[in-house]
Amino acid sequence: MKNENIVEFQNVSFRYDVSEGEEQLPLAINHVSLNIKKGDCVAILGHNGSGKSTLAKLSNSIITPTEGKVVVKGMDTNNEALSYEIRKTVGVVFQNPDNQIVASIVEEDVAFGPENLGLPREEIRKRVDDSLKAVDMYDYRHHESHKLSGGQKQRVAIAGIIAMRPECIFFDEPTAMLDPKGRKEVMDTVFKLNREYGITVVYITHFMDEAALANRIVVMDKAEILLDGTPKEVFENSDLLKSVGLDIPQCAQLAKELKKSGVNLPDNILTREEFTDSVLNLLGDK
Amino acid sequence: MAIIETQNLTYVYSEGTPFRKVAIEDINISIEEGEFVGIIGHTGSGKSTLVQHLNGLLKPTSGTILYDGKDIHSSKEFTRSVRFNVGLCFQYPEYQLFESSVYKDIAFGPQNMGLSEEEINEHVLRAADFVGIKKEMLKKSPFDLSGGEKRRVAIAGVIAMEPKVLILDEPTAGLDPKGRDTIADMIDNYRKSTGSTVIVVSHSMEDVAKSASKVLVMNKGQVEFFTGVKEVFSNAQRLVEIGLNVPQITGILMDLKAKGYNVRTDIYSVDEAKSELLRFFKERGVL
Numbered sequence: 001m002k003n004e005n006i007v008e009f010q011n012v013s014f015r016y017d018v019s020e021g022e023e024q025l026p027l028a029i030n031h032v033s034l035n036i037k038k039g040d041c042v043a044i045l046g047h048n049g050s051g052k053s054t055l056a057k058l059s060n061s062i063i064t065p066t067e068g069k070v071v072v073k074g075m076d077t078n079n080e081a082l083s084y085e086i087r088k089t090v091g092v093v094f095q096n097p098d099n100q101i102v103a104s105i106v107e108e109d110v111a112f113g114p115e116n117l118g119l120p121r122e123e124i125r126k127r128v129d130d131s132l133k134a135v136d137m138y139d140y141r142h143h144e145s146h147k148l149s150g151g152q153k154q155r156v157a158i159a160g161i162i163a164m165r166p167e168c169i170f171f172d173e174p175t176a177m178l179d180p181k182g183r184k185e186v187m188d189t190v191f192k193l194n195r196e197y198g199i200t201v202v203y204i205t206h207f208m209d210e211a212a213l214a215n216r217i218v219v220m221d222k223a224e225i226l227l228d229g230t231p232k233e234v235f236e237n238s239d240l241l242k243s244v245g246l247d248i249p250q251c252a253q254l255a256k257e258l259k260k261s262g263v264n265l266p267d268n269i270l271t272r273e274e275f276t277d278s279v280l281n282l283l284g285d286k
Numbered sequence: 287m288a289i290i291e292t293q294n295l296t297y298v299y300s301e302g303t304p305f306r307k308v309a310i311e312d313i314n315i316s317i318e319e320g321e322f323v324g325i326i327g328h329t330g331s332g333k334s335t336l337v338q339h340l341n342g343l344l345k346p347t348s349g350t351i352l353y354d355g356k357d358i359h360s361s362k363e364f365t366r367s368v369r370f371n372v373g374l375c376f377q378y379p380e381y382q383l384f385e386s387s388v389y390k391d392i393a394f395g396p397q398n399m400g401l402s403e404e405e406i407n408e409h410v411l412r413a414a415d416f417v418g419i420k421k422e423m424l425k426k427s428p429f430d431l432s433g434g435e436k437r438r439v440a441i442a443g444v445i446a447m448e449p450k451v452l453i454l455d456e457p458t459a460g461l462d463p464k465g466r467d468t469i470a471d472m473i474d475n476y477r478k479s480t481g482s483t484v485i486v487v488s489h490s491m492e493d494v495a496k497s498a499s500k501v502l503v504m505n506k507g508q509v510e511f512f513t514g515v516k517e518v519f520s521n522a523q524r525l526v527e528i529g530l531n532v533p534q535i536t537g538i539l540m541d542l543k544a545k546g547y548n549v550r551t552d553i554y555s556v557d558e559a560k561s562e563l564l565r566f567f568k569e570r571g572v573l
Contacts, residue, residue, distance in 0.1 A: 177459060179489045180489065181530070247463040254535060258567075261560070272541065275538050280545065283572060
């Protein structure tokens with residue numbers, strides 16, 4: 001069962017509606033086929049308007065395809081009767097934490113989802129506590145949610161999703177509004193959910209250094225998939241990425257430039273740690 | 287002479303209630319004409335509260351803000367003129383577009399300044415040009431534009447008042463790398479061609495290092511540093527302690543320095559780092 005897909009986009013197209021008499025909008029997603037494997041950690045890159053967020057909304061039937069099928073664990077999102085089960089399986093976390101907090105106290109906010117599932121009291125209590133511990137916000141359970149920092153709010157929003165015990169979470173630019181510390185807190189949480197809790201994670205980002213930490217990167221451009229591979233494979237295409245408004249991580253850029261000038265560094269350095277290690281290696285300091 | 291100066295500026299939210307919170311405390315800064323100041327600080331450090339004082343949007347709980355040497359709250363007329371001379375562009379400004387066409391949206395500020403139709407037209411066209419909005423787009427509804435375009439139209443709305451001081455609160459948040467570069471270049475271009483003072487609040491250490499001449503670091507409502515780019519980023523450890531960081535490239539060089547190697551750490555761009563490391567590798571005989 002190792003290669004089981006949790007979400008399958010089967011030849012999916014999507015067009016946003018316009019009001020009558022207005023010109024039809026172009027396809028936001030154009031015949032995209034993409035399988036997300038259970039347990040995987042996938043980053044989705046693409047410039048603004050490339051169709052990334054539409055993918056996230058399609059993943060748990062917030063919207064349904066104009067053409068093609070989205071299948072979550074065997075369930076077709078076009079089947080409205082299944083949307084409850086589908087949303088229990090795939091959760092979505094959005095960009096702005098302020099739009100996702102519904103209750104004034106942290107633990108009440110996290111309890112909102114499980115309460116709506118009609119679970120018994122003890123089960124709700126356990127899920128709320130477990131979820132807050134998973135995002136390192138347990139100590140804040142009695143705090144007022146609106147007084148938290150951006151990174152803390154975003155982690156509470158994530159806890160609210162985890163409390164539904166989803167098998168897969170889509171994150172739509174979860175760090176776009178955060179400061180460097182908040183960004184790190186949220187990304188650490190995302191990776192922890194994947195590694196320690198086995199949750200399949202798909203995150204959309206504009207930060208190349210965040211994408212470099214995934215197992216797989218899917219690059220979207222003009223409603224289609226442009227590149228799909230490991231970070232090392234994807235970031236080899238620096239010219240192509242630049243041509244679609246993206247970039248490669250600064251460390252990768254520096255390593256590439258140095259190699260061009262004859263420095264004997266290994267291929268495909270992506271992170272600050274890899275860079276420093278390679279340089280120390282080169283200097284025989286290892 | 288300083289174009290903007292704050293003296294013992296303090297602002298308290300919800301004074302007299304149990305929710306009382308000191309947002310900024312005893313801020314004394316002085317910004318020279320034509321300077322490019324980057325403001326960094328973790329979420330809740332008081333950056334946005336501070337900039338909202340500089341054009342009189344918030345009134346200080348205590349202390350004074352001077353524009354061109356004069357208290358901006360000295361008279362109603364002066365406060366009003368400061369609003370036009372100090373243009374403030376909020377975070378996610380595209381949410382504030384409201385008019386039926388791009389042209390009208392950009393014209394809103396100049397109209398309030400009481401300019402003639404002709405002058406308004408000139409201001410709008412110049413502002414649109416600065417942000418790279420083409421003439422044919424001016425007729426469109428702002429809501430039919432892409433996210434990056436909307437952001438530029440919103441910034442044009444502030445630039446159209448041709449302020450002496452342009453303040454932007456996280457102008458590149460949520461944009462892709464190309465969008466970030468476009469906006470950064472646009473702001474730089476505005477400053478160079480008009481000689482205006484520019485103040486940018488940012489979460490991106492890379493952007494600040496690239497364009498600012500001075501950096502103001504806020505921490506818990508107070509000024510942690512207000513000095514040159516090099517001086518600020520030489521305090522890497524302190525920056526990390528207060529929830530910030532140094533640019534990625536600078537981090538690499540600091541890692542090597544920490545291992546005892548003699549490399550410069552006052553470097554913020556890939557090109558500079560490349561020449562420094564090539565020099566270093568030659569010196570070490572590995573190149």
